[in-house]
Amino acid sequence: MSVPVLDLSQIVSGYDVINVLKGVSLTVGRGELVAVVGPNGHGKSTLLKTISGLVPLRSGEIRIDGGTMAGAPHLVAASGVAHVPQGDMLFAQMTVLENLLMGAYLAPDRAEMQRRLDEVYALLPKLADRRGQIASTLSGGERRMVGIGRGLMMGGRILLIDEPSLGLAPLIIEQVYGVIADLCKSGRTILLVEENPARLEGLADRVHLLDDGEIVWSGKPADLMARDELLTTYLGA
Amino acid sequence: MAILVAGLTSGALYALATIGLSLVWGSMGMLNMAHAAMLTLGGYVAFTAITTLGLPLPLGFLAAVAVGAVAGAALYAGIVRNLLRNDKPLFEANVMIATVGIGIALENAILMGYGGQPLRQPASILGAIRIGPMTLPYQNLFIIVVVILMMIAVSLLLNRTRMGRAIRATAQNRDAALLMGVAVNRVYLQVLMLSGALAGVCGILVSSMTQLSPPLGNDLMLKAFIMCVVAGLGNLPGAVAAAFGLALLEAFVQYAFGARWGFPALLFVVIAVLIWRPSGLFGRAEIRRM
Numbered sequence: 001m002s003v004p005v006l007d008l009s010q011i012v013s014g015y016d017v018i019n020v021l022k023g024v025s026l027t028v029g030r031g032e033l034v035a036v037v038g039p040n041g042h043g044k045s046t047l048l049k050t051i052s053g054l055v056p057l058r059s060g061e062i063r064i065d066g067g068t069m070a071g072a073p074h075l076v077a078a079s080g081v082a083h084v085p086q087g088d089m090l091f092a093q094m095t096v097l098e099n100l101l102m103g104a105y106l107a108p109d110r111a112e113m114q115r116r117l118d119e120v121y122a123l124l125p126k127l128a129d130r131r132g133q134i135a136s137t138l139s140g141g142e143r144r145m146v147g148i149g150r151g152l153m154m155g156g157r158i159l160l161i162d163e164p165s166l167g168l169a170p171l172i173i174e175q176v177y178g179v180i181a182d183l184c185k186s187g188r189t190i191l192l193v194e195e196n197p198a199r200l201e202g203l204a205d206r207v208h209l210l211d212d213g214e215i216v217w218s219g220k221p222a223d224l225m226a227r228d229e230l231l232t233t234y235l236g237a
Numbered sequence: 238m239a240i241l242v243a244g245l246t247s248g249a250l251y252a253l254a255t256i257g258l259s260l261v262w263g264s265m266g267m268l269n270m271a272h273a274a275m276l277t278l279g280g281y282v283a284f285t286a287i288t289t290l291g292l293p294l295p296l297g298f299l300a301a302v303a304v305g306a307v308a309g310a311a312l313y314a315g316i317v318r319n320l321l322r323n324d325k326p327l328f329e330a331n332v333m334i335a336t337v338g339i340g341i342a343l344e345n346a347i348l349m350g351y352g353g354q355p356l357r358q359p360a361s362i363l364g365a366i367r368i369g370p371m372t373l374p375y376q377n378l379f380i381i382v383v384v385i386l387m388m389i390a391v392s393l394l395l396n397r398t399r400m401g402r403a404i405r406a407t408a409q410n411r412d413a414a415l416l417m418g419v420a421v422n423r424v425y426l427q428v429l430m431l432s433g434a435l436a437g438v439c440g441i442l443v444s445s446m447t448q449l450s451p452p453l454g455n456d457l458m459l460k461a462f463i464m465c466v467v468a469g470l471g472n473l474p475g476a477v478a479a480a481f482g483l484a485l486l487e488a489f490v491q492y493a494f495g496a497r498w499g500f501p502a503l504l505f506v507v508i509a510v511l512i513w514r515p516s517g518l519f520g521r522a523e524i525r526r527m
Contacts, residue, residue: 101402
């Protein structure tokens with residue numbers, strides 16, 4: 001079996017005296033989309049923040065392509081982790097183009113930066129139309145697209161996407177998930193955090209159910225949707 | 238016209254001082270209370286380079302810029318880095334108190350080194366140009382031109398370079414900048430060095446209009462703080478606009494009502510702005526980042 005792109009082994013992290021993650025282990029293989037679902041406030045976003053270094057790792061191990069990784073977020077980004085955080089976290093007073101170029105901050109040269117930009121514009125043509133617009137003036141859906149585009153500009157080995165549907169209208173959510181489906185088809189490796197497991201059917205290869213900082217169930221999205229007791233107990237469905 | 242030139246000269250000096258302060262606040266959430274002493278240091282360094290070492294004026298400028306940048310780097314390495322590491326929630330208060338101490342120490346070091354008597358800044362241009370009945374001193378024109386060039390340089394740096402984009406990104410969203418691979422601690426170092434270099438130039442220009450003395454920067458910094466608050470802390474274009482606007486107001490008030498009413502007029506404006514728009518004329522409501 002090939003080395004997974006992301007390999008988490010018994011990771012523990014949290015804030016102040018509280019451990020939010022209490023020994024989470026999972027892997028994401030090359031070209032896979034693995035999803036983490038769970039109720040609010042049970043550690044989904046903390047999981048992604050721990051991988052990207054925004055929340056310090058207390059114990060356990062994070063491996064990217066077999067190499068141990070932990071440390072400051074800018075070093076994690078340099079090792080190929082592209083994090084699309086919850087709520088976009090765009091550079092509000094910069095233009096769309098400047099936001100995208102910030103994604104390629106670590107690109108080795110201008111040619112590579114331009115190649116990534118062309119790729120992002122091909123996938124998200126609306127961003128090309130809006131390139132000169134200040135990010136704070138964009139709609140919620142457009143901001144989400146810029147966030148994803150900026151993550152793609154990082155050219156990382158794995159894309160971490162945190163609740164891309166949060167706060168968006170149903171029609172816009174469909175568009176966002178359409179883009180994520182396109183990313184899957186193009187062979188991107190993705191770890192996706194989502195609250196609604198119904199959106200993962202036909203999209204995710206595997207799904208993990210995270211509750212109170214621990215993975216309590218793992219399997220196929222369709223299997224999760226068939227388990228009424230899990231949906232009721234953990235997701236309030 | 239003479240009042241206009243005087244106002245523009247003061248505005249240029251205020252703008253240069255304000256940019257240094259605003260840059261540091263905008264990107265780090267740090268009110269650098271040692272900026273006044275760093276500014277004074279720049280004036281004395283140019284004095285020493287030109288008078289004692291006999292260097293030409295451009296090298297005097299360069300020496301002030303270099304020492305200002307080094308002072309900024311030392312401030313980062315000795316104080317800011319450690320405060321950021323220790324207690325981030327209290328950083329804003331801690332760094333303000335710490336830089337008050339650094340400023341006092343630096344001012345007293347200058348006092349011990351050069352004495353308290355005023356010295357003439359050799360980096361000044363004598364003479365004036367006459368246009369009809371008006372006399373425009375070369376020094377005023379020189380200050381306005383230098384400050385405009387500095388502002389263009391800072392603007393190009395912030396908007397056209399990778400380093401500048403990283404500074405702006407860190408100012409707007411520190412965590413997002415980290416996720417993009419920006420080493421924000423290096424950005425903080427760069428910002429403090431840039432601010433120190435600007436303070437160095439500002440110190441030469443201010444002392445060329447007055448005289449060198451250890452408390453040289455204090456009055457200017459007090460006014461620069463007022464400009465920053467009126468503009469909205471951290472807003473660079475707003476700070477420049479506020480600096481020129483308030484300097485012209487000060488010049489006209491001094492002309493119309495007497496010199497002693499200039500500063501109270503500025504205080505009145507800042508109080509009115511704080512009541513009317515607490516985030517400043519051009520400021521955003523959310524300014525905490527640490």
